Amino acid sequence: MITQSWLPLLVLLTSLLSGLIIFTLPEKSVRTRTTLNLLAAFSKVGLVSWMIWHIYQGQHYQIRIHFLPNIDLVLQMDPLAVLFVGLSAVLWLTTTFYAIGYLEGSPHRSRFFGFFSLCVAATAGVAMAGNLFTFLIFYELLTLTAYPLIVHRGTEAARKAGQTYLVYTVGGGVLLLTGTAWLHTLTGTLDFTPQGFVQQLPSELHPQLIVIFILLIMGVGVKATLVPLHGWLPQAMVAPAPVSALLHAVAVVKAGVFGIVRVLYNVYGIDFAAALGITFPLMVLAAITIIYSSLRALTQDDLKRRLAFSTVSQVSYITLGVALAGPISAIGGLVHLVHQGLMKITLFFCAGNIAETLGIHKISEMKGVGRRMPLTMTAFTLTALGMIGVPPIAGFISKWYLGMGALQSGHAWVIGVLIVSTLLNAAYFLPILYTAWFDQPDTEQTAHPETSHLLLWPPVITALLSLAAGLFAALPYTPLEWARFIVSFEFLQR
Template identity: 65%
Template sequence: MNWGEALPLLVVGSSLVPGLVIFFLPEERVATRTTLNLAGAVVKLLLVGVMFFGLLNGQQYQTRLPLLPGIELVLSAEPLSMLFLSLSAALWLVTTVYAIGYLEGSPYRSRFFGFFSVCVTATVGVALAGNLVTFLLFYELLTLCTYPLIVHRGTEMAKRAGRDYLVYTLGGGALLLLSTVWLHTLSGTTEFRAHGFLSGLDASLHPTLMLIFVLCIAGLGVKAALVPLHGWLLKAMVAPAPVSALLHAVAVVKAGAFGIIRIVYDVYGIEFSQSLGLTLPLAVVAAVTILYGSFRALFQDELKRRLAFSTVSQVAYIILGIGVAGPVAATGGLIHLVHQGVQKITLFLCAGNLAETLGIHRVSEMNGVGRRMPWTMAAFTVGVFGMIGAPPLAGFFSKWYLGMGALASDQGWVVWILAGSSLLNAAYFLPILYAAWFEPAPTRWPDERCLGQQETAWMLLIPPLITATTVVVLGLWASAPFSLVEWVSLIVSRAGSE
């Protein structure tokens, strides 16, 4: 096995091996567990960097392992997979640092960090999957290893949330399995290709292919939290803050959205999807999800629940960009895969800081908190304005490309969806900022645990400051050479040109 074949396996194994070791560590081996966590995250990021620059220089990275006759496990690095892979590797390092600080002194840390590492392994496998079978295997592994993280606290509420999560996600996985088998039967392959592998099939199969497309989107739409398949996400907020950040910004919902991108681009092909009339209904479902999530967020007093409805809305921007089926809108959707991840992880890490430091769980408890925790709320403020789409932050460019792409594709109705959603974003986020910065603080906080001059533990404070800075940098860097926008434009042109 040469370097090009070995590197994808090393990227996957850099989190799997430490995770398996961590499972067997006694709870008191804190230093060893911390070293393994951070070493795995750093090594993974370095390997992804090597892969990224190798890809730029024309190197090919692909691993093929036989599973069954005619079916292989394929890990392949190409521009689209590197987009999701880079996001996962970078944010996982940040989340690992945060989780180590967040869970200090908590029980069952070896179990938590073992599943935490296997979870990133599954996410990386989803990103690197070179065919639908490989995608399905890692997609279902992601379901199984996320469940213990959701129920980690062991309360009755956590157990109910975990059961609901399994019902939703295993049901979605069953639909995806059915679709995968059906597609392999019809086409003889499940290999991802730049323009899809279905367009050459006989026209008599087109109604069947339309049905399979619906099944695929339904199966993937569970994890992507498309309405009405989003219910599990709200209940899963009972999980610890690092898990919430993981669910919303890096792993689960992004795996669903990324899977939909794969189906449209690499299974059906964007042109064939349009010819079958599949892209417009997909855009409509995304638009409904955007408005529904934003509207429901208005009425949530629990902070994490408000952020969860925001995720329902924001992830649908990615699907909307794909559904519009124009290159500019697709660019907006794909860059939002990254922008939403960085912005949303900032908000959830800050929410975790408020809960762990002051016992704040509700919006109504946040009066004056900006003066008590100024750095945390400064990072939260950046994340909020990024979500609203204020220039020059990252979120502005997502919405700009989505809007310009919709107009270029003669789908002006999308602009009204974006405008309405942005107004709703402002309506449910800005009152939080006003209360935090301008309302008088209470005489005592619900449960203050970090007394004196210290804002919060440094391992809780540094990660959201890093991600908030990244939101600013991604916005300022958007028009520069070698920017994220330029990389995504390459992906879109590759998918749309024969």
């Protein structure tokens, strides 16, 4: 049942308005800014939880605004949107706490938190977009609002990284725009529909549909960092830690992957896409991305760069799971959207803590960090193991479903990819853990507490969340259950 409602707009406005108000605040009014930030973040979590409750009972919220002749702006909360909005709401809250601690006393904080909120608003828009046009608008808005965050430090390196980021993302945006406009001239509608809306086109248009698919996937693939469109992400590491955390776990990268899911499920329809023969190349591309970037991660000594290549690899699990075109692998892919978010944000928080507190950026300098920052490193270890796929942490659940799904869809070679990837994950994560815990530190112990509370607790909490998501996966309202719920719409109700 679809209910016309202002709620989706309200979810968007919580972060949009708070962002705009923050711009007007003077640099010194820390208390007002913090209150406003947290108020907005908490109310968003509240709103989203309330909606999740109702959506589980089969309700869909939608708001439709007439925009151009035969194009509407549509925001909707369907189960897939909830998965992403829910993730972004929770992680926005934790990242806000973290960022307040991280940026204490640094310049341009109003600017930072303003764009930070706008970035989250754009992400919520991407998640809730009810048609491809609305998606495009928020996707581009995300491109723009993330830029000031990436160049926030204002160094020459930051400017260069920002330039690279723009070349990739603005280019991708153009492809997406082309694909969207082209599709609209063919179909006259762009509304996301379960099982897609393009299959009723006559078969002589199928070659055009394939070209449009390539345009759309390349457009969102830039943000989803599909090799060879991934080059901007490792460079964007110059951004402050909360930005990297947000970029990798929630905002930019996830928006790209989410776009791939939307295009496959709600524009083309997974069955039709498979029949067109466009899912297989995508699957191969995802597999290549997984292996290639894991190999690249091995050779990075800079901790954040290694994590960046790990992201490139891990988000492609999502693409892979969806492109396998079977229900079980789809569960694995979708649940990884949340699991990877929880785990990767923890890793980046920890990397940020180590850099802030000890001034350590390189893995070779991390000797004995575990003894000096035990809680941080415990969180790091837990989620790194999760990334490798050790049970019972969240990452294991994703990999299990992906593997089962691969067998079910008759692509057994994907198991091989998963195994190689797991080995490579272990190969680039375990040495970090070893150095941190077992090597002798070069300098003496530091006193308690290991770092400020605002920096320490966010990673601990997200690490516990990723453990819980794995341990209690079978309970209702967990990411896994929600992914099953979504998949039931795409595969079973026909």
